[in-house]
Amino acid sequence: MTGSFPAAVRGRWxxxxxxxxxxxxxxxxESLYLLTAPVTAAAGxxxxxxxxxxxxxxxxxxxxxxxxxxxxxPARWFADLxxxxxxxxxxxxxxxxxxxxxxRPRAAAAASDPGLWLDVAHAVxxxxxALITSVVTALWWFVAIGAATSALRxxxxxxxxxxxxxxxxxxxxxxxxxxLGLTSPAGRLAFGTVAGLVLLFTLPLVTRACVAxxxxxxxxxxxxxxxxxxxISGLExxxxxxxxxxxxxxxxxxxxxxxxxxxxHDGPQQRLVRLAxxxxxxxxxxxxxxxxxxxxxxxxxxxxxxxxxxxxALSRGIAPPILVDRGLGEAVTxxxxxxxxxxxxDAGPLDRRLDAAVETAAYFVIAEALTNVAKHSHARxxxxxxxxxxxxxxxxxxxxxxxxxxxxxxxxxxxxxxxxHAVGGRLGVISPSGGPTTITAELPCC
Amino acid sequence: xxxxxxxxxxxxxxxxxxxxxxxxxxxxxxxxLREGLVRLLAEDGHxxxxxxxxxxxxxxxxLRHRPDVSxxxxxxxxxxxxxxxxxxxxxxxxxxxAPMLVLSQYVEVSYASDxxxxxxxxxxxxxxxxVARVEEFLDALDRVxxxxxxxxxxxxxxxxxxxxxxxxxxxxxxxxxxxxxxMAEGHSNTAIARRLVLSASAVEKHIGNVFAKLGLPPDDAxxxxxxxxxxxxxx
Numbered sequence: 169m170t171g172s173f174p175a176a177v178r179g180r181w182x183x184x185x186x187x188x189x190x191x192x193x194x195x196x197x198e199s200l201y202l203l204t205a206p207v208t209a210a211a212g213x214x215x216x217x218x219x220x221x222x223x224x225x226x227x228x229x230x231x232x233x234x235x236x237x238x239x240x241x242p243a244r245w246f247a248d249l250x251x252x253x254x255x256x257x258x259x260x261x262x263x264x265x266x267x268x269x270x271x272r273p274r275a276a277a278a279a280s281d282p283g284l285w286l287d288v289a290h291a292v293x294x295x296x297x298a299l300i301t302s303v304v305t306a307l308w309w310f311v312a313i314g315a316a317t318s319a320l321r322x323x324x325x326x327x328x329x330x331x332x333x334x335x336x337x338x339x340x341x342x343x344x345x346x347x348l349g350l351t352s353p354a355g356r357l358a359f360g361t362v363a364g365l366v367l368l369f370t371l372p373l374v375t376r377a378c379v380a381x382x383x384x385x386x387x388x389x390x391x392x393x394x395x396x397x398x399x400i401s402g403l404e405x406x407x408x409x410x411x412x413x414x415x416x417x418x419x420x421x422x423x424x425x426x427x428x429x430x431x432x433h434d435g436p437q438q439r440l441v442r443l444a445x446x447x448x449x450x451x452x453x454x455x456x457x458x459x460x461x462x463x464x465x466x467x468x469x470x471x472x473x474x475x476x477x478x479x480x481a482l483s484r485g486i487a488p489p490i491l492v493d494r495g496l497g498e499a500v501t502x503x504x505x506x507x508x509x510x511x512x513x514d515a516g517p518l519d520r521r522l523d524a525a526v527e528t529a530a531y532f533v534i535a536e537a538l539t540n541v542a543k544h545s546h547a548r549x550x551x552x553x554x555x556x557x558x559x560x561x562x563x564x565x566x567x568x569x570x571x572x573x574x575x576x577x578x579x580x581x582x583x584x585x586x587x588x589h590a591v592g593g594r595l596g597v598i599s600p601s602g603g604p605t606t607i608t609a610e611l612p613c614c
Numbered sequence: 615x616x617x618x619x620x621x622x623x624x625x626x627x628x629x630x631x632x633x634x635x636x637x638x639x640x641x642x643x644x645x646x647l648r649e650g651l652v653r654l655l656a657e658d659g660h661x662x663x664x665x666x667x668x669x670x671x672x673x674x675x676x677l678r679h680r681p682d683v684s685x686x687x688x689x690x691x692x693x694x695x696x697x698x699x700x701x702x703x704x705x706x707x708x709x710x711x712a713p714m715l716v717l718s719q720y721v722e723v724s725y726a727s728d729x730x731x732x733x734x735x736x737x738x739x740x741x742x743x744x745v746a747r748v749e750e751f752l753d754a755l756d757r758v759x760x761x762x763x764x765x766x767x768x769x770x771x772x773x774x775x776x777x778x779x780x781x782x783x784x785x786x787x788x789x790x791x792x793x794x795x796x797m798a799e800g801h802s803n804t805a806i807a808r809r810l811v812l813s814a815s816a817v818e819k820h821i822g823n824v825f826a827k828l829g830l831p832p833d834d835a836x837x838x839x840x841x842x843x844x845x846x847x848x849x
Binding site: 437439 | 644646647650651653654657689694719742743745746747748749751
């Protein structure tokens with residue numbers, strides 16, 4: 169603030185000069201703020217009133233809340249402008265800086281957002297205040313400069329006696345008249361100069377007071393007022409995120425369990441029933457048809473073997489043994505080796521074992537993506553990447569196939585999305601028709 | 615035997631030779647089990663007139679072939695829930711009393727209750743595993759074909775494990791309850807007498823008491839047996 173050249177120079181020679189300069193500069197900035205306020209406030213008022221009228225009409229239509237929010241949006245521009253102005257004139261009021269970044273409900277703000285209505289209320293209330301403060305400021309400047317410079321302007325050069333100077337207050341019918349005397353030009357000159365200087369020196373206080381009133385109003389209505397309020401809304405947001413995460417986790421888990429039940433029912437359970445059936449058959453024919461018994465036992469062995477294979481595949485689907493035993497790096501290497509499409513693996517170092525949930529989610533993203541590559545993409549090769557830095561695990565699978573994968577399209581991507589949400593991660597799918605396809609996942613992990 | 619609504623309706627047990635060859639429709643979406651079942655039945659001399667893989671196909675096959683009995687898996691496409699059960703009930707609504715032996719990986723009392731709801735008997739509801747006891751399975755199939763209600767012992771176990779509520783069944787003595795459970799498994803008086811080591815007349819007396827306590831009218835025995843079991847399920 170005092171970094172400008174003259175201030176620095178003066179500050180070096182005269183300790184008080186820097187202070188005076190700062191005061192002067194601040195007063196100028198504040199005056200500018202106050203004098204331009206009626207213009208912006210009038211514009212804001214017009215926008216708010218117009219928005220309110222249109223909004224009232226719009227609220228009668230279906231989806232009124234969104235209509236109201238949309239037509240009131242311009243009123244919020246003024247609120248944003250005022251926040252910026254307040255931040256300029258009161259740089260130490262850090263609350264406003266934060267308030268400027270007040271988290272708003274996304275894009276189409278709902279009419280239920282209290283911030284919207286506070287912004288509108290501010291636009292309505294601030295106009296008369298701005299009018300008064302700007303008039304006071306303007307008059308103070310005008311009178312102070314006019315009076316203080318009366319000597320320079322040579323207003324009282326004519327000699328002779330003048331009529332006593334009288335101050336009037338009130339209407340024509342009833343008023344108070346205060347005679348100040350000052351019949352000599354010199355006396356009047358001295359009075360004018362002194363009064364002007366007094367006014368000039370009190371100007372910083374006046375502008376400070378006016379700015380305090382006006383920005384106070386702004387701070388009350390435009391910011392989330394108290395730190396407590398902000399803390400609450402922050403906590404609320406955290407809670408909502410956590411809740412959404414829990415719901416996603418529960419849903420993903422329920423879906424996974426249901427799939428598991430189905431897999432068990434369709435796989436090993438059928439095999440075992442058939443196995444039991446064949447053994448029963450063998451027993452049934454034991455004495456009468458040896459060839460039927462032999463056939464039944466041979467079939468029973470096949471069913472037992474198949475049941476074991478299916479159980480193994482299922483347990484791999486629940487928690488792949490290599491992932492459990494050796495961690496993500498090795499498990500992904502195993503996946504890459506097993507893939508039918510050639511895989512180029514680009515795995516950054518993992519200095520330690522990550523959270524089990526994160527490992528599992530990342531593993532299944534890669535496993536599912538590789539399955540999709542093999543099944544749907546017609547790709548000739550693909551690349552699998554894995555990086556862990558700054559508390560984020562990033563994995564990606566890119567192929568040179570035909571593209572066209574989408575979240576809503578099945579391919580198991582929807583399930584992956586749910587799985588990732590459950591651990592606070594995000595799934596990205598870039599797959600234009602004609603390829604190439606890139607599946608990315610970002611998972612927070614510390 | 616040709617199944618017409620009249621013949622299938624509860625009445626005197628159809629007069630046909632025990633363990634005679636049956637005409638059977640098999641409905642199971644798992645080819646593995648269907649093939650196993652078909653072979654098992656064929657080896658025992660039965661004739662599988664149709665084997666299908668879903669509910670609508672079952673209804674159609676039953677209406678077309680009017681089999682002596684159908685063997686139905688509960689879980690089938692497209693819903694993979696209780697499709698088979700509902701298809702069996704639908705088929706019976708078109709062809710009242712058409713015998714159905716429903717197989718499932720697990721048994722639920724409410725399913726058994728749904729199946730028996732029309733009170734006409736000729737219903738079997740067994741765990742799939744029971745197929746492995748080939749003799750018993752074929753025997754149960756035969757009893758269902760003849761109009762009995764054959765419920766899996768597990769259904770009974772579930773009922774007995776549950777809280778005994780204050781109702782008509784509460785008035786039954788333990789012996790009578792045991793007897794009712796065996797009736798629910800579709801056993802004949804002779805079989806029950808053999809199992810409980812009782813004289814045939816003692817069994818008849820107990821059964822008479824059960825019917826009286828459940829307030830079942832002195833109707834034909836087969837019908838009352840089904841109603842008694844139904845009362846038991848709904849207790």
